[in-house]
Amino acid sequence: MGLPLMIERSSNNNNNNNNVVELSRVAVSDTHGEDSPYFAGWKAYDENPYDETHNPSGVIQMGLAENQVSFDLLETYLEKKNPEGSMWGSKGAPGFRENALFQDYHGLKTFRQAMASFMEQIRGGKARFDPDRIVLTAGATAANELLTFILADPNDALLVPTPYYPGFDRDLRWRTGVKIVPIHCDSSNNFQITPEALESAYQTARDANIRVRGVLITNPSNPLGATVQKKVLEDLLDFCVRKNIHLVSDEIYSGSVFHASEFTSVAEIVENIDDVSVKERVHIVYSLSKDLGLPGFRVGTIYSYNDNVVRTARRMSSFTLVSSQTQHMLASMLSDVEFTEKYIRINRERLRRRYETIVEGLKKAGIECLKGNAGLFCWMNLGFLLEKKTKDGELQLWDVILKELKLNISPGTSCHCSEFGWFRVCFANMSENTLEIALKRIHEFMDRRRKF
Amino acid sequence: MKQLSTKVTSNGHGQDSSYFLGWEEYEKNPYDEITNPNGMIQMGLAENQLCFDLIESWLAKNPDAASLKRNGQSIFKELALFQDYHGMPEFKKAMAEFMEEIRGNRVTFDPKKIVLAAGSTSANETLMFCLAEPGDAFLLPTPYYPGFDRDLKWRTGAEILPIHCSSSNGFQITEAALQQAYQQAQKLDLKVKGVLVTNPSNPLGTALTRRELNLLVDFITSKNIHLISDEIYSGTMFGFEQFISVMDVLKDKKLENTEVSKRVHVVYSLSKDLGLPGFRVGAIYSNDEMIVSAATKMSSFGLVSSQTQYLLSALLSDKKFTSQYLEENQKRLKSRQRRLVSGLEAAGITSLRSNAGLFCWVDMRHLLDTNTFEAELELWKKIVYNVKLNISPGSSCHCTEPGWFRVCFANMSEDTLDLALKRLKTFVESTDCGRMISRSSHERLKSLRKKTVSNWVFRVSWSDRVPDER
Numbered sequence: 020m021g022l023p024l025m026i027e028r029s030s031n032n033n034n035n036n037n038n039v040v041e042l043s044r045v046a047v048s049d050t051h052g053e054d055s056p057y058f059a060g061w062k063a064y065d066e067n068p069y070d071e072t073h074n075p076s077g078v079i080q081m082g083l084a085e086n087q088v089s090f091d092l093l094e095t096y097l098e099k100k101n102p103e104g105s106m107w108g109s110k111g112a113p114g115f116r117e118n119a120l121f122q123d124y125h126g127l128k129t130f131r132q133a134m135a136s137f138m139e140q141i142r143g144g145k146a147r148f149d150p151d152r153i154v155l156t157a158g159a160t161a162a163n164e165l166l167t168f169i170l171a172d173p174n175d176a177l178l179v180p181t182p183y184y185p186g187f188d189r190d191l192r193w194r195t196g197v198k199i200v201p202i203h204c205d206s207s208n209n210f211q212i213t214p215e216a217l218e219s220a221y222q223t224a225r226d227a228n229i230r231v232r233g234v235l236i237t238n239p240s241n242p243l244g245a246t247v248q249k250k251v252l253e254d255l256l257d258f259c260v261r262k263n264i265h266l267v268s269d270e271i272y273s274g275s276v277f278h279a280s281e282f283t284s285v286a287e288i289v290e291n292i293d294d295v296s297v298k299e300r301v302h303i304v305y306s307l308s309k310d311l312g313l314p315g316f317r318v319g320t321i322y323s324y325n326d327n328v329v330r331t332a333r334r335m336s337s338f339t340l341v342s343s344q345t346q347h348m349l350a351s352m353l354s355d356v357e358f359t360e361k362y363i364r365i366n367r368e369r370l371r372r373r374y375e376t377i378v379e380g381l382k383k384a385g386i387e388c389l390k391g392n393a394g395l396f397c398w399m400n401l402g403f404l405l406e407k408k409t410k411d412g413e414l415q416l417w418d419v420i421l422k423e424l425k426l427n428i429s430p431g432t433s434c435h436c437s438e439f440g441w442f443r444v445c446f447a448n449m450s451e452n453t454l455e456i457a458l459k460r461i462h463e464f465m466d467r468r469r470k471f
Numbered sequence: 472m473k474q475l476s477t478k479v480t481s482n483g484h485g486q487d488s489s490y491f492l493g494w495e496e497y498e499k500n501p502y503d504e505i506t507n508p509n510g511m512i513q514m515g516l517a518e519n520q521l522c523f524d525l526i527e528s529w530l531a532k533n534p535d536a537a538s539l540k541r542n543g544q545s546i547f548k549e550l551a552l553f554q555d556y557h558g559m560p561e562f563k564k565a566m567a568e569f570m571e572e573i574r575g576n577r578v579t580f581d582p583k584k585i586v587l588a589a590g591s592t593s594a595n596e597t598l599m600f601c602l603a604e605p606g607d608a609f610l611l612p613t614p615y616y617p618g619f620d621r622d623l624k625w626r627t628g629a630e631i632l633p634i635h636c637s638s639s640n641g642f643q644i645t646e647a648a649l650q651q652a653y654q655q656a657q658k659l660d661l662k663v664k665g666v667l668v669t670n671p672s673n674p675l676g677t678a679l680t681r682r683e684l685n686l687l688v689d690f691i692t693s694k695n696i697h698l699i700s701d702e703i704y705s706g707t708m709f710g711f712e713q714f715i716s717v718m719d720v721l722k723d724k725k726l727e728n729t730e731v732s733k734r735v736h737v738v739y740s741l742s743k744d745l746g747l748p749g750f751r752v753g754a755i756y757s758n759d760e761m762i763v764s765a766a767t768k769m770s771s772f773g774l775v776s777s778q779t780q781y782l783l784s785a786l787l788s789d790k791k792f793t794s795q796y797l798e799e800n801q802k803r804l805k806s807r808q809r810r811l812v813s814g815l816e817a818a819g820i821t822s823l824r825s826n827a828g829l830f831c832w833v834d835m836r837h838l839l840d841t842n843t844f845e846a847e848l849e850l851w852k853k854i855v856y857n858v859k860l861n862i863s864p865g866s867s868c869h870c871t872e873p874g875w876f877r878v879c880f881a882n883m884s885e886d887t888l889d890l891a892l893k894r895l896k897t898f899v900e901s902t903d904c905g906r907m908i909s910r911s912s913h914e915r916l917k918s919l920r921k922k923t924v925s926n927w928v929f930r931v932s933w934s935d936r937v938p939d940e941r
Contacts, residue, residue, distance in 0.1 A: 042601055042602060042759075042761060042762065042765070043600060043601055043602055043603055043604050043607075044604060045600050045601070045765075046600070046601040046602070046761065046762065046765040047761070047765070051765075051768045051769075053768065085552060087548070087552070090547065090548045090551065093547070093551075094545060094547050094548070097539075097547065098545070106537050106538060107530075107537070115523065115526070115527055115530060116520070116523040116527070116746075118749060119523070119526075119746060119747045119748075119749050119750060120518060120520070120746070120748060120749055121748075121749040122590075122742075122748040122749045122751075157589050157751070157772070157773050157774055157776075158554075158771075158774065160771050160772060161771075161772045161773060164772050168476060168478055168626055169475055169476055169478065169479055170475060170476060171476055172476045172477055172478075173605075175476075189768075189771070190771075190772075193769075194600055194626070194769065194772075232476075308554075312551060312552070313551045314551070314552060314554040315550050315551050315552055315553040315554045315776070315777030315778070316550075316551065316776050316777060316778055317554075317589075317774050317775075317776050317777075327475060327479060328475065328479075331475070331478070331479045331484070334484040334621075335484070335625075335626070337590075337592050337621070337622075338589070338592055338593045338596055338622075338626075338772070338773060339589050339593060339772055339773040340589055340590065340751050341751075341776070342589075342749070342750050342751050342775070342776035342778065342779045343749030343750060343751075344537075344749070344750055344776065344778060344779050344782065345776045345778055345779065348778065
């Protein structure tokens with residue numbers, strides 16, 4: 020569904036030119052994705068948000084992948100480090116002016132070093148990160164778009180496994196003019212990417228005369244909440260080498276894997292490769308929005324093994340630099356290895372417990388989820404509840420869950436899932452009590468259904 | 472080899488220009504009063520370092536703002552989670568009011584029409600994405616900020632066509648120049664989508680006159696195109712006259728709430744007026760709902776850190792601070808500009824009479840061997856490598872006349888400025904010395920006279936533009 024191209028304007032001014040000046044195609048397109056019917060869910064929440072005390076029967080937001088379980092750790096740390104409050108030192112903030120002036124697109128060195136160190140810790144030291152290969156951007160949203168501008172030209176394509184994060188439709192395509200060709204995955208093998216699915220996607224693009232420039236995966240996956248297996252990563256890299264294309268791994272949830280040993284980063288695979296022509300096609304995206312729960316601070320990064328990409332990305336980051344104030348505040352925290360080790364460990368533990376709570380609770384209600392091991396959400400299977408296993412059937416069920424249960428969850432079709440009936444349910448953006456209430460509502464709903 | 476996009480291989484990033492090369496040379500050998508007194512003095516960086524003390528003392532009196540607290544209570548979580556691309560309402564309100572204050576409260580800005588961006592670099596690019604297709608053109612008066620070649624063209628695929636301005640009238644925009652640029656576009660089969668001006672101008676350091684602004688509004692009305700007014704230096708106006716924004720002109724011409732007003736957009740940023748380029752705070756202001764809507768969504772690619780929005784909404788909401796700041800900022804800039812101008816004059820160098828900005832547009836035509844850009848580059852190299860001053864050559868700003876240079880004055884201490892001027896004077900005297908020896912004295916007098924006359928004519932033609940400050 021698209022917006023009309025022409026804008027209504029009154030033409031009662033005395034100019035000779037009868038052509039109304041249009042906005043660009045980009046401006047009027049709907050590729051930003053915000054006109055999808057699922058935004059009704061957000062609207063319903065905004066109009067009637069759940070509140071434990073003031074609105075206990077309101078809509079519970081389970082469509083927002085935020086991490087609110089570990090703020091106390093961050094707050095305590097920052098309070099301890101800066102008890103007098105001033106970020107730049109005491110008595111009128113010396114250090115302020117230098118920080119305020121700092122707009123170097125290389126980024127604050129101490130901050131880049133801190134990010135590199137943090138990323139290494141998350142991967143248990145199984146891969147090294149060179150701070151000079153880190154390019155900072157205002158969030159992973161910016162990082163993914165920027166990489167797309169660099170790796171592909173308008174009308175080229177990136178292959179992305181389904182189901183995928185709905186925001187990619189905007190981030191990878193909107194202003195870049197690049198296409199997404201889906202790599203179809205299904206529940207027969209837990210939605211893992213298969214070589215056949217890869218070939219099929221590639222062929223689909225070629226048949227349509229579209230040039231494929233790369234594969235973009237999210238590892239751990241959003242919305243699946245599961246890590247990509249090492250074997251699959253190796254196959255993916257092989258595929259990219261054979262087709263001579265890029266591999267982008269968005270590892271924004273890497274710090275949210277419940278058991279560190281279960282995560283293999285593409286960085287680990289590359290670590291043991293000497294062949295530059297292989298390494299140079301691999302790029303990693305990261306952000307502090309999920310693992311640290313700081314989406315408001317806009318901290319994202321591109322890590323590339325390709326010098327040309329690093330250099331260009333750095334220059335392009337001028338359009339999306341991280342506030343120097345934020346870099347300064349987070350630099351010392353992230354390079355405090357003792358603190359980050361503790362944070363990563365406790366955060367994983369808390370997320371795991373939340374995950375177990377929700378999965379157990381759903382099981383008791385007769386609902387199964389995909390076996391997950393990471394992220395801020397679970398991938399729930401309600402296919403057995405659909406009247407018709409179609410997009411409309413799924414939408415109908417989603418609408419019931421929104422209106423009757425007052426739960427806003429994300430339907431699989433919004434993530435381009437080719438199987439109907441799957442839903443992404445977030446569990447880390449609310450208190451434990453709220454989660455219990457949500458589970459209770461689901462229980463009661465399932466009980467009611469059983470009675471009919 | 473798997474390739475990268477054409478954006479990588481093109482020169483669209485603009486970093487091969489002399490503007491950036493000068494920076495690189497500075498980085499290799501930066502001046503320091505104590506540790507490197509013979510180093511290169513950076514005069515190519517339009518930063519405002521004159522009023523940090525005012526902000527620092529405000530921070531000392533208002534510790535909550537920078538420590539993520541409100542009334543002593545931590546709001547860390549609230550800020551950490553705030554990523555709404557509509558921006559913080561208190562911050563947009565404070566921005567709107569600050570912009571109004573800069574314009575003497577003669578015009579109003581509706582916070583709902585403000586779209587935040589990570590700096591005006593991001594704001595300008597976003598506007599181009601909204602207004603232009605790849606291959607469409609925007610007309611820009613020359614000389615212009617070198618960064619525009621990257622910001623407006625690189626990823627958008629848009630084109631820039633120059634509106635040629637010359638020293639004959641103090642580089643003002645004329646009707647003829649506008650029409651010529653438009654016709655040039657038609658000759659090249661390029662669709663013109665709008666005009667973009669910087670007001671006050673970078674690199675000229677002058678505010679657009681009412682005449683020019685009227686001309687621009689009439690022009691975009693008749694051609695049915697957009698006008699972007701980058702008013703990033705609006706708070707640096709130190710001249711006798713007050714700053715006239717394009718919004719003033721819309722109001723005075725009774726064009727508010729008309730179709731034309733929907734095609735006029737203002738870009739702003741806190742990088743120059745407040746000297747906070749590191750914090751990445753830019754804004755687009757537009758009367759066109761569709762543009763506000765599209766630009767708001769696009770701002771996802773360059774949101775302002777919530778921590779920064781919070782700090783600055785507190786700062787800018789303090790009206791006692793903002794009025795004191797704006798007044799003091801203007802005073803100090805004016806005094807600094809005077810210092811530079813008189814120092815230049817002592818070296819026999821004149822500059823365009825300026826009333827705004829963080830730099831002067833300096834006339835070094837008389838120091839060129841020939842009236843060519845090659846000679847300008849030669850002179851620039853001498854100044855960079857021998858005199859050790861990084862200044863920006865006019866050619867990097869697309870000036871059509873060789874011999875002009877942009878020299879910044881607000882990014883260093885007074886002592887450093889004095890030293891720079893001393894070095895320049897020494898250099899000029901050595902050059903003049905060389906020149907005088909090689910020419911007959913008769914010729915020398917003739918050329919001196921010509922120089923004096925043209926300067927005088929130059930100043931007179933200015934009387935309707937910049938009233939005498941005495």
